[in-house]
Amino acid sequence: MNARILIADDDDDLVEGLRWYLEAEGYDILTASDGEKAVEATIKERPDLIILDVMMPRMDGVKACRKIREETDAMILMLSARDNEIDKVRTLKLGADDYVTKPFHTSELLARIQALLRRRNRAHTDTTILKWRNLSVYPDEHRAYVDGKIVELTTMEFELLVALMKSPQVVMNRDKLVEVIWGADFYGEYRLVDNHIYRLRDKLSKAGCADFPISTVRGVGYAFRPEV
Secondary structure: OOOEEEEEOOOHHHHHHHHHHHHHOOOEEEEEOOHHHHHHHHHHHOOOEEEEEOOOOOOOHHHHHHHHHHHOOOEEEEEEOOOOHHHHHHHHHHOOOEEEEOOOOHHHHHHHHHHHHHHHHOOOOOOOOEEEOOEEEEOOOOEEEEOOEEOOOOHHHHHHHHHHHOOOOOOEEHHHHHHHHOOOOOOOOOHHHHHHHHHHHHHHHHHOOOOOOEEEEOOOEEEEOOOO
16 A cells, blocks of 8 residues: 655645656645644655745744644654754654755655665564563563553654663664664664654653653663663
8 A cells, every 4th residue: 555645834835746756756746835733634645754835834844843743653854944953853852753954856855765764664563562661662562551541652752662671771772763663774863863752751751650760871872771
């Protein structure tokens, strides 16, 4: 089954150009011209990946990203005409999986889309249950539970959690985490790792697992350090 991609942007020429290009690559394409329509289309059509422009009428991409992330774990790739560090940090903290600055080469955008979809569609064949105190992680089900209640994690957050828990006490640098989670064809910034770790810690804390032992090793990376 072809992956379904939603393109949300108020630039009609850009949308039609991307639609033509991505349909030629075999994807099913949906479109929306503003943030509100993007949220509505996400809820109704359940796309696998959403290309979301930051500057849109009625509801901007930042607000739309927040609402979409409440509804789905679909991959979110943000677009912006501004190479603005604040926008990048805000959207990544809200749950976006990647961020591309306009103008861009369609070949680069396609590579990022393919990389994100590979992460989402990767088959989970590991039946091992990973546990720490009141946290239970089921890689094959792609689910995590705290005190028996599911923790809503994005694909990236979940895979980071699994990667760290499978290697207790091992310091994993950002290069290794990028390779494990995104693959060798990763095109984004290493800041993505830091932001996904931040959101993972925050979600686990709010779910009742406040002291989950992800240690930051300054200048290196992260480690899962349960009690010996």
